[in-house]
Structures are given as C-alpha cells and as structure tokens.
Amino acid sequence: MRVAVIGAGVIGLSSALCIHEQFHGLLPSLELEVYADHFTPHTTSDGAAGLWQPYLSDHGNLQETLWNKETFDYLLGHLHSPAAKEMGLFLISGYNLFTEPVPDPSWKNIVLGFRNLTPKELELFPGYSYGWFNTALMLEGRSYLPWLTNRLTQRGVKFFHKKVESFQEVSGDGVDVVLNCSGMRAGDLQPDPQLQPARGQIIKVLAPWVKHFIITHDLKSGIYTSPYVIPGSEFTVLGGICQHGNWSTENSAKDHKSIWDSCCRLLPALQKAKIVGEWSGLRPARPSVRLERESVRLGNLQAEVIHNYGHGGFGITIHWGCATAAARLFGSILQERKQLATPAGPRL
Amino acid sequence: MASPKVAVVGAGVIGLSTALCITETCPSCSVTVLSDQFSPNTTSDVAAGMLIPHTYPDTPIHRQKQWFKETFTYLFAISNSVEASEAGIHLVSGWQVYKSTPKEELPFWSDIVLGFRLMSEAELQKFPQHRFGQAFTTLKCDCPPYLLWLEKRLKATGTQMYTRKVADLWELHSEYDIIVNCTGMGARQLVGDKQLFPVRGQVLKVHAPWVKHFIRDGDGLTYIYPGVHRVTLGGTREKGSWSLSPDAGTTRDIFDRCCSLEPSLQGAQDIEVKMGLRPSRQCVRVQGEVLSQGGVKLPVVHNYGHGAGGFSVHRGTANEAAHLVGECISALQGSLSRAKL
Numbered sequence: 026m027r028v029a030v031i032g033a034g035v036i037g038l039s040s041a042l043c044i045h046e047q048f049h050g051l052l053p054s055l056e057l058e059v060y061a062d063h064f065t066p067h068t069t070s071d072g073a074a075g076l077w078q079p080y081l082s083d084h085g086n087l088q089e090t091l092w093n094k095e096t097f098d099y100l101l102g103h104l105h106s107p108a109a110k111e112m113g114l115f116l117i118s119g120y121n122l123f124t125e126p127v128p129d130p131s132w133k134n135i136v137l138g139f140r141n142l143t144p145k146e147l148e149l150f151p152g153y154s155y156g157w158f159n160t161a162l163m164l165e166g167r168s169y170l171p172w173l174t175n176r177l178t179q180r181g182v183k184f185f186h187k188k189v190e191s192f193q194e195v196s197g198d199g200v201d202v203v204l205n206c207s208g209m210r211a212g213d214l215q216p217d218p219q220l221q222p223a224r225g226q227i228i229k230v231l232a233p234w235v236k237h238f239i240i241t242h243d244l245k246s247g248i249y250t251s252p253y254v255i256p257g258s259e260f261t262v263l264g265g266i267c268q269h270g271n272w273s274t275e276n277s278a279k280d281h282k283s284i285w286d287s288c289c290r291l292l293p294a295l296q297k298a299k300i301v302g303e304w305s306g307l308r309p310a311r312p313s314v315r316l317e318r319e320s321v322r323l324g325n326l327q328a329e330v331i332h333n334y335g336h337g338g339f340g341i342t343i344h345w346g347c348a349t350a351a352a353r354l355f356g357s358i359l360q361e362r363k364q365l366a367t368p369a370g371p372r373l
Numbered sequence: 374m375a376s377p378k379v380a381v382v383g384a385g386v387i388g389l390s391t392a393l394c395i396t397e398t399c400p401s402c403s404v405t406v407l408s409d410q411f412s413p414n415t416t417s418d419v420a421a422g423m424l425i426p427h428t429y430p431d432t433p434i435h436r437q438k439q440w441f442k443e444t445f446t447y448l449f450a451i452s453n454s455v456e457a458s459e460a461g462i463h464l465v466s467g468w469q470v471y472k473s474t475p476k477e478e479l480p481f482w483s484d485i486v487l488g489f490r491l492m493s494e495a496e497l498q499k500f501p502q503h504r505f506g507q508a509f510t511t512l513k514c515d516c517p518p519y520l521l522w523l524e525k526r527l528k529a530t531g532t533q534m535y536t537r538k539v540a541d542l543w544e545l546h547s548e549y550d551i552i553v554n555c556t557g558m559g560a561r562q563l564v565g566d567k568q569l570f571p572v573r574g575q576v577l578k579v580h581a582p583w584v585k586h587f588i589r590d591g592d593g594l595t596y597i598y599p600g601v602h603r604v605t606l607g608g609t610r611e612k613g614s615w616s617l618s619p620d621a622g623t624t625r626d627i628f629d630r631c632c633s634l635e636p637s638l639q640g641a642q643d644i645e646v647k648m649g650l651r652p653s654r655q656c657v658r659v660q661g662e663v664l665s666q667g668g669v670k671l672p673v674v675h676n677y678g679h680g681a682g683g684f685s686v687h688r689g690t691a692n693e694a695a696h697l698v699g700e701c702i703s704a705l706q707g708s709l710s711r712a713k714l
Contacts, residue, residue, distance in 0.1 A: 104499070104637075105499075105636045105637075106636075107636075107639065109636075109637050110583065110637050110639075110640040115583040115584070115585065115637065116499075116585065116586060117585050118466045118585070118586065137493070137495055137496050138490075138492070138493060138495075138496050138508055140488070140490065142488075143487065143488055145487055146487050146488055146510070148453075149453055149464075158466075158488055158510075160466075160496070160586075163583075232458070233582065233601050233602055234457060234458050234461070234462075234463040234515075234601045235463070236463060236464065236465050236466070236585045236586075236599060237464065237466065237585070256585065258582045258583040259582065293453070293454055293455040293457070294452075294454070294455055294456070294457035294458045296455050297455065297458045297459065298458070
C-alpha cells in the first residue's frame with residue numbers, strides 16, 4: 026500500500042505521521058512518500074508565529090472547533106514530555122483586545138484560565154476598552170516541522186523535493202492513496218475557487234522582555250488586520266496584515282510601516298527593539314477546511330484522494346484534529362479494500 | 374542652607390532609588406552616592422526582582438501595602454513606556470502553587486497585582502503535586518539593567534557616585550549635612566544593628582527563553598522567574614548563614630526542584646550560580662535619627678532591612694526616606710535660623 030503525501034507543511038507532515046503511527050503496525054506494507062516543492066524552513070508553517078488560537082468565531086462550524094480542541098489537548102499532553110523543547114512547544118499567556126464588548130469565543134473553555142480583562146489591565150492598552158486574558162500554547166513551526174520530519178524519517182518515510190503538477194503524477198506508480206495537503210497551491214492540482222490567499226506580512230524583532238502575546242482586533246476590517254505581537258523562543262513576531270486575494274510574497278514597505286507604527290503604538294518599548302527579519306506568506310483561506318475523500322479517475326486507474334487543505338490562519342491550531350480525521354478517512358479506505366482484514370490477500 | 378549636602382551610603386536598589394527620590398523631592402539638594410559595591414556586584418543584582426511582597430512580621434500591613442502599591446504603580450508606568458527595555462522592567466504572568474491550601478487564600482497584595490484569581494482545576498493539572506494555586510500578572514525588575522537605569526537617571530540630575538567603603542558614619546560628617554543609610558546587610562556592622570541578620574539565598578540563572586511564566590511554590594523555597602535574558606531558579610532561605618560561596622549540592626537540589634515544577638527546564642543552558650545575603654529584619658527600618666558625638670550632631674535617615682522583599686517595596690520606602698530627609702532639612706534650617714538670632 027503506497028501513499029503519496031503532497032505538501033510538507035504542518036498539515037502534510039502531521040497527517041503523514043498520524044497515518045503511519047496508526048496503521049503501520051496493522052499494515053506492514055504501508056509505504057509513505059512525501060512530495061513537496063518547499064520543506065522546512067521554507068514553508069508557510071515556518072513563517073507563522075505558532076500561536077494556538079482559532080479565529081474569533083467558528084461560524085457554526087462545530088467540526089473545526091472540535092478539531093481545534095483535539096489539537097490543544099494533544100499538545101497540552103505533550104507539554105511535560107522531554108520532546109516538548111524539541112517540538113518548539115511551550116505555554117504562553119496573553120491578551121486579546123477589542124474596542125467594544127464581544128461575545129466569548131468558541132475556544133474559551135479549550136484554553137486555560139480564560140477571563141475578561143480588568144480595568145487596570147486595560148490601562149495598559151489605551152484605545153481598547155474590552156478584552157480577554159488566557160493561557161494558550163506556542164508550537165513553533167521552525168522546530169515542530171523538523172521534529173515531525175525526524176519522526177517520519179525514523180519510520181522510514183521517504184521525502185521527495187518535487188513540485189507536483191497533478192494527482193496523476195504521483196498516483197501513476199502504483200500509489201493507492203494521495204493525501205492532498207498542498208495548502209495554498211491546492212488550486213493548481215484541482216481548481217477550487219473557494220481557496221484564496223489571505224496574505225500576511227510579519228516583522229521579526231528581538232524584544233525578549235515581552236512575555237505575553239497581544240492580539241488586537243478590528244471587527245470591521247477582519248481577523249489579523251490589526252496589530253499583534255507574539256513572543257517566540259528566539260524572537261518576537263509583529264504582525265497585523267491580512268489581505269484577501271493578494272498573491273504576493275514580496276515584503277511591502279507600506280505594510281512594514283503599518284505593522285511597525287501600529288505595534289509601537291501598542292507597546293512603546295518596541296521602538297527600541299532590533300529588527301532581525303521580515304517575511305510574507307499566504308494563509309490558505311477557505312470558508313471551511315476541505316477535509317474529505319474523493320475518488321479520482323486518472324486514465325484507467327482509480328485513486329483515492331484525501332483532501333486536507335484550506336486551514337487559513339489557524340493551521341497549527343487545528344492540525345492534529347485534522348490529522349486524526351484524515352487518518353480515519355484513510356482507515357475507511359482500507360476497510361473498503363479489506364486491506365486490514367487480509368493483508369496477504371490480492372491487492373485490488 | 375542653600376544646598377544641603379546629602380550622602381546616600383549604599384548603591385543597591387534601595388540606595389539608588391532613595392537617592393533618586395531625594396533628587397525629586399529636594400531639587401536643591403546635592404546628592405552623592407557612596408558604596409563599596411555598585412552593580413553588577415550588589416545583593417540586588419542576585420535577586421530576581423519580582424514584585425511579589427514578602428510579609429514583614431513587625432511592620433503594620435497597611436504600611437507594607439502602601440509601599441507595595443507605590444512601587445507597583447511607579448514600575449507599571451515605566452513598563453508601559455519606551456524606557457521599559459532599558460530599565461529592564463516587564464510584566465510577567467504566572468502561578469503561585471501550594472501543596473496544601475494556605476490559611477490566607479487572598480494575600481494583602483492581591484488587589485494590587487493584575488488579574489489576581491484562584492487557579493482552575495484545569496490549570497492545576499499542570500502541577501500534579503499541588504492542590505491550590507493563585508494566578509496573577511505582576512512586574513519584574515531585571516538587574517543589572519534596572520540599577521544601571523537608576524544610575525543613569527541619577528547622573529542626569531548631577532548626582533555623583535563614588536566607590537568608597539564607609540566604615541563609620543562619622544567619617545562623613547564634615548563633608549555632608551545628612552547621611553542616608555541604605556547599606557542593607559552592611560548596616561549590621563556600620564550601625565551595630567543586631568536585629569539585622571542574613572538569610573542566605575542561592576539561585577541559578579539559566580538560558581531557557583521558552584519559559585514565559587513565573588512559577589512559585591507557596592512555601593517560598595522553589596521558584597522560577599523569567600527575566601529579559603535569563604530565568605532565575607531558586608532557591609534557599611538559610612537564616613544566619615553568611616556564606617557567599619556556592620554549594621554544589623544546593624545547586625543540584627534547586628535544579629531538581631525547579632524541573633519538578635517545570636520539566637522543560639531540563640533543557641536549560643548556561644547555568645550560572647549566584648549567592649546573596651537577604652538583609653533581613655522583623656520590620657524594615659525606615660527611620661530618622663540624629664547621632665550625637667562630642668556636641669556635634671549628625672542627622673541620619675535609615676532605610677534598610679528589606680530582607681526578601683526589597684524590590685517589592687523599594688520605591689515606597691525610598692519615598693518615605695526622602696520625606697524623612699526633607700524633615701531633616703527643615704530641622705537643620707530651623708536650627709540655623711535660630712543660630713543666627
């Protein structure tokens with residue numbers, strides 16, 4: 026049984042690991058191959074700050090809230106393991122700020138210690154009159170992706186540096202299942218008008234005195250269009266850009282100024298912070314995550330494709346829930362092909 | 374008295390902040406700081422500088438609360454300004470956890486720190502050996518940066534600073550009108566205060582930048598305090614010990630206790646061991662005194678004995694000491710006018 030995984034961001038690698046962990050024991054013939062044009066540290070997941078936090082509202086998408094919860098609980102369970110540091114996993118607390126009262130988010134009971142801000146705390150943030158404080162997790166892509174890669178390599182998973190142009194390209198060689206984790210470029214493999222870039226730009230600075238994340242919100246202009254500050258283990262990320270439909274991955278001077286000015290207004294001490302980098306990336310935005318099976322006829326072959334893309338600005342937040350869901354879809358494929366029942370039987 | 378000459382003896386957080394308060398309340402004063410040690414070699418440099426008060430048994434609680442409130446307010450404003458990083462002042466959130474529920478669930482300072490509340494069951498799961506906890510956000514003063522920032526502010530006011538060991542306050546009476554005694558542990562020798570005793574603390578300063586929260590065991594012995602660049606792991610409270618040498622067994626023990634609270638510390642790097650003697654007393658001595666010798670009077674303002682709580686109350690006691698200096702000046706001016714009659 027050969028499985029081709031397209032994409033080596035957090036979604037591709039975690040789905041691959043989850044499937045291998047769950048099925049390799051039952052199916053020793055299982056061979057996984059990861060194909061990607063970009064590997065860590067050049068994926069979208071590497072550029073993300075790594076904060077676990079869903080959007081403010083799940084728009085009734087209860088399934089995504091459950092996947093978020095599953096991811097948080099899974100990571101929390103690993104917090105005290107010796108692997109935590111290598112994974113880039115640690116606890117972080119911080120502030121979400123608003124200019125008006127808002128309903129509590131879908132994730133208020135998933136994170137730890139969720140509460141409203143007190144008047145004295147709001148004094149720290151002139152211009153904001155309402156907010157939340159909670160403890161969440163950081164999972165830094167620059168550490169997590171190499172950790173996933175090591176786990177996969179140990180399990181004998183092979184990696185191929187290749188831009189896949191079609192499902193046919195990877196399924197032709199006796200590959201039974203394709204795991205499509207191609208993120209922003211899923212549309213190149215199969216047109217999907219619902220998938221659009223939500224371009225972000227970030228400035229990396231050295232500001233080690235900042236110990237909290239601070240996310241401001243402008244409800245009119247949308248998520249991540251308002252300044253945010255996220256302290257990592259090596260540098261702090263300043264952001265506040267989310268441009269729908271913009272495919273450019275070039276850093277924009279105008280966006281730089283907007284991020285810098287607004288973050289320094291939020292935290293005056295940042296004026297003294299040293300800038301150590303800048304990056305632009307495309308959040309693979311979609312009204313909902315596409316996580317489903319599809320039978321694809323390619324020539325005279327039938328392949329099963331498991332789509333797992335469109336995680337927007339919450340890929341890290343939702344990744345493990347989606348990985349286990351993808352693994353369940355894989356399991357159902359195996360059931361149908363009776364691969365699990367009779368490993369020695371003829372292959373369909 | 375046109376320009377009273379004030380000598381502040383001691384250049385730890387108490388000496389420097391008191392000197393600064395004096396320049397603020399008495400701009401006509403000429404202030405000089407004298408100390409045998411300056412940052413990074415003061416007791417203050419060893420301390421983590423966390424704003425979590427220590428309770429002094431013999432100081433009225435309302436006075437301790439006032440000191441803490443003034444200190445917190447002062448530092449809160451700096452943390453929110455462009456000077457925060459230079460001054461080494463930053464907010465930090467975290468947890469104080471107890472193995473058994475304490476008698477006092479709400480400490481006197483719970484309404485001064487930010488967001489104080491009891492920990493939820495879910496939060497306590499992170500601490501399997503502890504059954505009760507408090508979560509809050511407070512401030513931390515990193516040293517040397519904070520002391521260096523105070524020195525810079527002092528220099529800007531024209532304050533002179535000299536390295537000098539003062540063995541007797543009377544050495545200074547011909548050069549200065551008022552002496553401010555901020556000598557911490559040194560006051561035991563300098564003014565013969567036997568009520569002052571050392572409480573030795575050993576700490577580790579490590580590189581662990583993924584640790585973003587403080588964690589303190591309510592027993593006060595084990596704590597993890599993340600600073601700007603290093604995390605302070607503690608500690609010990611050895612009453613009566615004068616030793617400034619590191620103890621290897623203690624180092625191992627502190628590390629183990631802290632890893633038990635925060636397992637990821639196993640990956641900490643660049644461990645430095647530091648020792649300090651907390652200048653402890655049943656109550657902080659913030660008090661004016663007029664020394665007398667052979668008909669000569671020497672006004673002294675004492676500000677020492679802050680023990681484990683120096684950073685938490687430093688600005689409050691500095692304000693009080695500066696106020697006492699103001700009273701000394703008035704008294705001196707009064708007696709000068711009387712002398713002229």
